[in-house]
Amino acid sequence: MDSISSGKYTQGAELLSASMSKNQQKQEGKMALALIEAAASSSPAQSNLASPTATMGNHINIKA
Numbered sequence: 001m002d003s004i005s006s007g008k009y010t011q012g013a014e015l016l017s018a019s020m021s022k023n024q025q026k027q028e029g030k031m032a033l034a035l036i037e038a039a040a041s042s043s044p045a046q047s048n049l050a051s052p053t054a055t056m057g058n059h060i061n062i063k064a
Helices: 002-046
Strands: none
Touching: none
16 A cells, blocks of 8 residues: 555656746746847847958967
8 A cells, every 4th residue: 555655656746846947947938038039129239339350350360
């Protein structure tokens, strides 16, 4: 009888763990979408910056 009842507890723990994992994934998804939306909304403000020149980074001193 103990093995039957312990099996029920194990299944309950597995279901609880799966439910908590699903909730965490939903929360992480919401946070990721919020981050993407925030980055997308701040992009137009950055368009006022001067574009880099073509010669930037062409001369790199590799001698120490």
